[in-house]
Amino acid sequence: METSTSLTPKGMVRYKKLLEAAGEVFLEEGFEKAGMNQIIQRSGGSLSTVYKIFGNKEGLFAAVLEYKMALIFEGIEQKIALGEEDLSGFLMAVGSEFLDLVSTQDAVLFHRLIISEGHRDNGKLGKLFLDHAGDKIATLITLRLDAAKAQGKIRVQDTNLASHQFLHALKDPFLFRRVLGVEIDISPEAKARALTQLVGIFCKGL
Numbered sequence: 666m667e668t669s670t671s672l673t674p675k676g677m678v679r680y681k682k683l684l685e686a687a688g689e690v691f692l693e694e695g696f697e698k699a700g701m702n703q704i705i706q707r708s709g710g711s712l713s714t715v716y717k718i719f720g721n722k723e724g725l726f727a728a729v730l731e732y733k734m735a736l737i738f739e740g741i742e743q744k745i746a747l748g749e750e751d752l753s754g755f756l757m758a759v760g761s762e763f764l765d766l767v768s769t770q771d772a773v774l775f776h777r778l779i780i781s782e783g784h785r786d787n788g789k790l791g792k793l794f795l796d797h798a799g800d801k802i803a804t805l806i807t808l809r810l811d812a813a814k815a816q817g818k819i820r821v822q823d824t825n826l827a828s829h830q831f832l833h834a835l836k837d838p839f840l841f842r843r844v845l846g847v848e849i850d851i852s853p854e855a856k857a858r859a860l861t862q863l864v865g866i867f868c869k870g871l
Contacts, residue, residue, distance in 0.1 A: 688732075760860045810827060
């Protein structure tokens with residue numbers, strides 16, 4: 666397979682257009698029903714090029730996840746100055762960005778897709794999703810917790826576990842019920858209230 670780094674600037678534009686189109690089709694049709702020809706019709710290009718770059722549909726799905734998460738992570742990283750906030754301020758900043766992310770309709774659709782299709786091929790699709798969508802933001806928090814722990818500011822045994830616990834506690838009220846089709850309040854006020862309360866509880870526990 667080719668990699669995106671070997672593409673020309675014009676090829677990179679087509680590559681990104683293909684990933685955007687593939688993401689739309691996967692969300693609309695699900696992984697199993699999504700057709701490579703559908704994706705090509707929407708993005709342009711040729712089927713042989715897609716297979717040359719991605720290998721198969723699973724490889725394309727993994728590339729879509731990686732592409733989407735790279736965009737998200739870059740945006741979060743740019744908005745948060747790691748050295749300028751105290752821990753609670755840092756968690757408020759990263760938590761706000763994270764809540765905005767999981768409140769989107771795409772986030773709901775991606776989780777529905779993984780719930781329905783993630784078990785296929787011995788859970789390979791589910792693992793791809795977790796590898797690309799679950800760990801990057803948690804890693805950002807873990808690094809900050811490690812620094813605070815090294816300075817003696819917090820006492821926690823497993824910083825990586827604590828990071829995942831924070832993110833799960835934050836997203837579940839705003840994501841899981843919507844994945845099931847339940848309408849909930851996702852207004853800025855509701856998200857700010859939930860985030861402020863969780864950061865207060867979390868920091869006192871640490």
